[in-house]
Amino acid sequence: MNNPIAQAKAQIRELLLGALGRLTAAGTFEAVPVPDFTVEIPADPKNGDFAANLAMVSAKAFHMAPRKIAEAIASEMNMTGTMFDRMEIAGPGFLNFYLNDRFYADVLREIESAGKDYGRTDFGKKKRVMVEFVSANPTGPMHIGNARGGAIGDSLASVLDWAGYDVTREFYVNDAGNQINKFGLSLSVRYQQVFKGEDAVELPADAYQGKDILEHAKKFAEIYGDKYLDCDEETRRAALVNYALPLNIEALKNDLAKYRIFYDVWFLESTLHESGEVMKSVERLTENGYTYEKDGTIFYKATAFGAEKDDVLVRANGVPTYFAADIAYHYNKFAVRGFDKVINIWGADHHGHVARLKGAMDAIGLDGNKLDIVLMQLVKLMRDGQPVKVSKRTGKSITLVDLLEEVPIDAARFFFNLREANSQMDFDLDLAVEESSKNPVYYVQYAHARICSILRTLESESITPKAMCENDLSVLSADEEKMLIRFLAKLPQEIIDAANDYDPARITRYAIDLATLFHKFYNACRVKCGDDCTMHARLALCVAVKTVLGNVLSLLKIDAPESM
Missing domain, CATH: 1.10.730.10 (Isoleucyl-tRNA Synthetase; Domain 1)
Incomplete structure (x- = not known):
């Protein structure tokens, strides 16, 4: 009795189709295909434990009033040895079934x-499903959106596992591209400031301003002294990134572990570039006729799949875009690792990217329908009935760590799953700690x-x-x-x-x-x-x-x- 509700519904279908078969053989009904019908649990238990609309949807096929069809079916109904005590006809012809003591x-x-x-x-028949979620930028701490995405993604993975799928949880580490270049620049400036002072080397306005960047630079200086002060910029940035990025990734793992989230795979974007898979994906798109070159830039024909404009894959300087890496990453998920279904949990601000990526999967020779995106709306933290944007402890934006210091983990995980991902939610910090x-x-x-x-x-x-x-x-x-x-x-x-x-x-x-x-x-x-x-x-x-x-x-x- 692995799934009692499904088995009960299946037994009702078997009883009804058996009765129809006997009535058709006796000539009561015409020998025509049986229309699709539903077996549901009524909202009001007075209408039975289950209800079927077979008589209602068969009126046209059998050229007979639903009530007459229902009465004929009732005359052929034998429930001996089933989960049901009786079947009753209601209204114009609804068939209501009542469970017996054996079921309970x-x-x-x-x-x-x-x-x-x-x-x-x-x-799920052990179909292989990947759930990729959080995938926060490794250049800084996780924010409240990541907290909601983590709870939703991890719980969805558990739901799929319980439903019989072979589930893999994955974190995609964006350790390449513009954000890493900015990370390296920010670290380099802060490192130089340790020795020369803040006035001597200015931190650009668009650099990362967080306290964590300064702490990384100071600790790097404690370990290596001024070894990288007078070297070329590329060498200095590379050394700083190679030092700080693994620490940030490890911090992400530790913070998520506190949140009871453990990934099967931490996939590094850099491996796609190092292995040449990003450019191979561009070549596959070219072979399939979905790219063109203009002024040294390689474009993807996104408009062929309904997009408003085409996308850049490789810039004129030969550097591939994030979108090109994303296509290669998802090609890896399907073609290389063989997942039957991939589910990504994204913030709602990524909604414009959904159709582009699904279309790119079709363009590269895969099935975009096997990629599903769950868009997650914003979270508004509330305290004393008012929105909260900063941490009591740090006075800055509330991070996942800040939240878990204030709210029990049980409450955080439960609250973030109280509403569908696509609905905005207010997270009541006072209620989350209330013992009532x-x-x-x-x-x-x-x-x-x-x-x-x-x-x-x-x-x-x-x-x-x-x-x-x-x-x-x-x-x-x-x-x-x-x-x-x-x-x-x-x-x-x-x-x-x-x-x-x-x-x-x-x-x-x-x-x-x-x-x-x-x-x-x-x-x-x-x-x-x-x-x-x-x-x-x-x-x-x-x-x-x-x-x-x-x-x-x-x-x-x-x-x-x-x-x-």
């Missing part, structure tokens, strides 16, 4: 059996801790969970119990839907809703009650909820506390 018992036993793996499916039910992550964690407390209390009275059979669990007949079990059954499909939509926010919403349903159940149904059978059945339900909450929080890399 099977869900709880499936959770007990699967344990920490409940929610995992083989939906108003704080969504605290609310979910409290539900888990509450169950652990229940189990400890009962264990102190020598009452422990035990294996339950279908008959034992049939006593769980209250609406709050059944609603809770039906919701537990949804987790595998919810993860699949989150994977399909590239939306890990579905999982945080699931966690909040599950916590709410548990609290409703707990308030309505006493676990320790007068009837021993009911008590143990409810205890089994509590254990199942604890397992599922733990799995969801684990997927999001959020702690599941046993006490609070």
Whole structure:
């Protein structure tokens, strides 16, 4: 029962198609193709646990009123041995299905059996998927946008993994190009200023002004003294970059590790240039007829794929552009490393680059549809109801490190996944540290801790969970119990839907809703009650909820506390 909801829907389809087959053989219906129909979970449980619109969409094909079609199907419906208790006809011909006790018992036993793996499916068939996210400029610290991108990207990768894909997390290090040239210039000036003073060597306005640049220069001077003071500029910059860049990359790794993000691959842009892959990609585009030269500059015919203007690939001085390197990088992802799907998490300001890059994949002989971009909107930090732009500690723009010093990691990861990536969000710094039910992550964690407390209390009275059979669990007949079990059954499909939509926010919403349903159940149904059978059945339900909450929080890399 790997995916209870999917199996229930599949069984309904099988029942309906079987009934149609018998009715067609008997001559009740014409032998025509069956129209597409849906099996859904109604918004109102009064309309059944599942509803099918088969009779409604078949009226034209069978030249019969939907209600008549529904009545004919009902006459041929045999639910013996299925998950369903009955089927009812509603309104003009909706077919509403109601689950039986066997389904509810099977869900709880499936959770007990699967344990920490409940929610995992083989939906993805181990297709190879890369999620590239954060990929922050290595010349400085990570900002708040990177914090949101990290939480979304890492959680999306987990969702895809749970949905049965073979997932690789990747960080693309831009260690080549203009930003590294600017990094080298900034370091060189600061290094010279250590010995000559700030007035002697002016720092250009467009150079990096951060305190980290000055600290790198001072430490470099402590190690090498004035060795690089009188050498040529190129040598000095190269030495400084070779010293400072690995330190910055290591700092990125350490900061992300604190955020519980660990990458499978750190891919250096410089390797594409060193191996000649950037220029080879330009050559491939040329061979396919998608480049031309003008005044020594090589252009990519982006307009052939709907762009407003063509793009420069190689400047007149022979230096390839960032776009050329990006094409080579994505060619490497697909053609060299063989990923079936590549998902990039980008800031919304990169929206104009999406069609260009997907078109370039088609132009170079690959399939641009295999590249998907998740565009992430801005984050507005709020404190006391007002926007916050600077760190209390440093007085400068808030970085990922600043955020994690102020807000628990659990809250940061949960809050950044509360809304879809393409929606702007306000991050309430006050709420993130509040220990109350108003704080969504605290609310979910409290539900888990509450169950652990229940189990400890009962264990102190020598009452422990035990294996339950279908008959034992049939006593769980209250609406709050059944609603809770039906919701537990949804987790595998919810993860699949989150994977399909590239939306890990579905999982945080699931966690909040599950916590709410548990609290409703707990308030309505006493676990320790007068009837021993009911008590143990409810205890089994509590254990199942604890397992599922733990799995969801684990997927999001959020702690599941046993006490609070």
